[in-house]
Amino acid sequence: MxxxxxxxxxxxxxxxxxxxxxxxxxxxxxxxxxxxxxxxxxxxxxxxxxxxxxxxxxxxxxxxxxxxxxxxxxxxxxxxxxxxxxxxxxxxxxxxxxxxxxxxxxxxxxxxxxxxxxxxxxxxxxxxxxxxxxxxxxxxxxxxxxxxxxxxxxxxxxxxxxxxxxxxxxxxxxxxxxxxxxxxxxxxxxxxxxxxxxxxxxxxxxxxxxxxxxxxxxxxxxxxxxxxxxxxxxxxxxxxxxxxxxxxxxxxxxxxxLVSIAQETVQKQIESQNSNPSESAVVTIEKEHEEKRVEALNKIAADAEKIGLDNEEEIHSHYSVLETIHKSNGDVLSGAVVAQLGDIFIIHSTKGVFQLSVDDIEYVEYKNFKVKTKVKK
CATH class of the missing domain: 2.60.120.1440 (Jelly Rolls)
Known part of the structure; x- marks a missing residue:
């Protein structure tokens, strides 16, 4: 209800x-x-x-x-x-x-x-x-x-x-x-x-x-x-x-x-009244959030794989966008960016579903414009 x-x-x-x-x-x-x-x-x-x-x-x-x-x-x-x-x-x-x-x-x-x-x-x-x-x-x-x-x-x-x-x-x-x-x-x-x-x-x-x-x-x-x-x-x-x-x-x-960490961790940090978080508190928060977001990203990738899209037309129809992902090693993927959290991108491409770090991607190209995720050094 x-x-x-x-x-x-x-x-x-x-x-x-x-x-x-x-x-x-x-x-x-x-x-x-x-x-x-x-x-x-x-x-x-x-x-x-x-x-x-x-x-x-x-x-x-x-x-x-x-x-x-x-x-x-x-x-x-x-x-x-x-x-x-x-x-x-x-x-x-x-x-x-x-x-x-x-x-x-x-x-x-x-x-x-x-x-x-x-x-x-x-x-x-x-x-x-x-x-x-x-x-x-x-x-x-x-x-x-x-x-x-x-x-x-x-x-x-x-x-x-x-x-x-x-x-x-x-x-x-x-x-x-x-x-x-x-x-x-x-x-x-x-x-x-x-x-x-x-x-x-x-x-x-x-x-x-x-x-x-x-x-x-x-x-x-x-x-x-x-x-x-x-x-x-x-x-x-x-x-x-x-x-x-x-x-x-x-x-x-x-x-x-949009993941949550253990409520006890949050409550303990708030109750500590410290204006500068302790190193141990930061490590705990960072570790717990990383574990939760890895779980979330893995689930998103698994759900994308279950859909079974393997050509540009199907991907475009499902995600309402078609992008070309240029990797740093020269490879090119055609598909869509499904999600991004931190430095990790989930890409659903005609070659499969991949989790790529920002360092793996040179730039993402759309039909009429480009969004660079990394600037060449």
Missing amino acids: KTIITLLTFVLFSFQCNRLQFGSNQTKDQTAGAVVTFLQGNITITSQGKESKAKLGDVVRPGDRVLTKLGRVDLQTYRGEVIRIKDNSDVLFRDIAGESRPNTDIHLWTGNLLVKSVKLKSGQNLSVTSPTMVAGVRGTVFSFELEKGSVPKVKVYEGVVSVAFKTSPKLIEINEGLSIENYNRLVKTLEENEVVLEPGERLEVNPNLNELVYLINAKVAANALTNEQLAGFTDFDNGLSKKESVVSPQEKAEAET
Whole structure:
């Protein structure tokens, strides 16, 4: 039986945002945090105004901000959620669940998240927010993407995600800039337009309404929202909707690479309160994650072999892409990159399924462009 989390009402959500921001008014819980279990590239963590380069074993606390440039990082919380922050992302952890702290609240300013939740108990919550949206989840795998100047993209791989607009309760006091008819339509849309996404579905957002919600959120607090700005918006009837979006083999494979290590290891590291992880702790985290990701990659490769594709047309049809993989030794494979984790690529080619390291590959060539995975020395 699928359980759907009930999203907060606007008034309650505003209260929650104020209460959760930087974890300032929450009961102190020294177990609230998430451990860096895997990372690539340039990752920075800002904690209490101090910026540092992320390292394996670092603990992210409520109020910390994570910025990825050309890199990505996997985090595992005390409760067991696994969160992948992808390239060029800016993420604020407004709250992180702990032993006595029930909520994990992740705010995405820009970028792309892949989240794997645990089965939550009554009273526990996991939410991902943007300036205009809130996604509530329970026991699920989903992605949440936000590009600057665009609308949020939410896609569910497993489980259920409930999505709604996030806006100020003060909206009910702002009606001078709208006709009574348009004002009533706007309030009705924002209060009732919640969408429940299931596996293989993605969110569709009305850009016009998204822009208005952003405007309200940005300016209501400062009392800077003018009647003229409100009067220009009339398309309120279609706020949120959902469309079928089949989970691709590559997306399914990436979700499988979002592995978790022993919860005892994570909890012990969080409870240690060390700003600099001990060498033994780092070794344990690295070893456990490597074992889990090897298992995941082997399973992905085995599943690809079972499909039995052995020609370009079948591979292209299944993966919706056809690539030429140029190996460092001069060999060439025709097929598709199924998954990548760290320095390992899984290639499904006409010659079979291979696990290749980044050093084995010179570059991957697509039909109209090239993506180099290694630069010639």
